[in-house]
Amino acid sequence: MSGNKIVAIIIVGLVHLLVGYALVTGLAYSATKKIIERVTTVDIDEPEPEKTEEPPPPPPDEAPPPPIVAPPPPININVAPPPVTVVDRPPPPAPVIPIARPAPPAPPAPPPAVSKARGVEPKGQSRWAARIQENYPARAVRSGTEGTVGVSVTVGPDGKVAACRVSSSSGSDVLDEAACDGMQRYARFDPALDDAGNPTSASWSTRIVYKLN
Template sequence: MAYSDQKMSGGKIGAMVIVALIHVALGYAFVTGLATNFVKKAAEKLNTFDVEEPPPPPPDEPPPPPPDVPMTPPPVVSPPPIVQSPTPPVQIATVPTPPPVFVPTPVVAPPAPPAPAPPAPSVVSKAAGAKGDEASWITTDDYPPSSIRAEEEGTTAITWTINTQGRAENCRVTQSSGSSALDQAACRALTRRARYTPALDQAGNPMATTKSRRVTWRLPQN
């Protein structure tokens, strides 16, 4: 029973396949035939004809000449002003030239005039005169105590000036005794005690003169 069912099922399937193929063939033939008939009918209805080109248009007639009208001269138009763009000035770079260095010419000073000659020394018409004993102006009483203790002795040469009033001044030692104390004592005693009548020049006027002497220092004897 099973075998017979299987055999019948296989036959049905084959019949169905054959029927399907027949339907496909018929459908194709039907569609193809209809399309061919439609094309033939459409071709029969088409009417062929020649298309004629239209004739060209007539040429345009030239326009009539314009009437004689006096021509008006065109207005005089002044040309536009020329605009000149300002040109920047040309700048010339100048290098400052230093001024010339002034070198002064040394001026040689004129030689100094010679010094005037000193006036001629006045000529002593009358010599100065001592007022009193010159020997008494310096004595052993003027011996410095320090020189006595040091037992200093010697001779001092001195020079002094007798001014116009007859006084002794500017006493100076020209030769030392070897003891500054004895030298100073000689000038000190002379300046304190000396008095003179001043010397006179040729006109009779008092004039200063100088005088010198030597003072011998001996220790006083007791």
């Protein structure tokens, strides 16, 4: 026999073995399954639960008896009135106590008066000072005398110079006299005022320069 035939015979034999093994194992599995079903399938009759009777409900609580109320004590309406005492003389009246009234408040103090006082103020000083210097004494001009005179004047309520004195001499009697004379003739002022605003006398000082051109 050739080798190919031998291989074919072996293959055919193996196929038959496999088919036989499958048939055998299949029949054995079916038989085993049927046996297990017979063994495990058992009808078990469960007993029915017994019915227990519920106890009867407790009787309702009886309401407590109402409290005993004692009757109120009797009221004696017939009360004897108090005795009335008769007095021959009435009692003296109660003393009258005077009520002290507070003193009225003091009137407010009047506001302090505003003072209207002021000092002397020159009026048109540049104009009358120029007129004093224009009246240069002739003797001083001829002698070529120059100097500065300090004067202190008293200004009256009318604004004019009432008195004049030399507070600082120029060294020349001619210039000193001319300075006071010119102040009394030409100088004018707004007079000083007192606290009530009335014109009054006051002092004022200045210096007059005499210089030749």
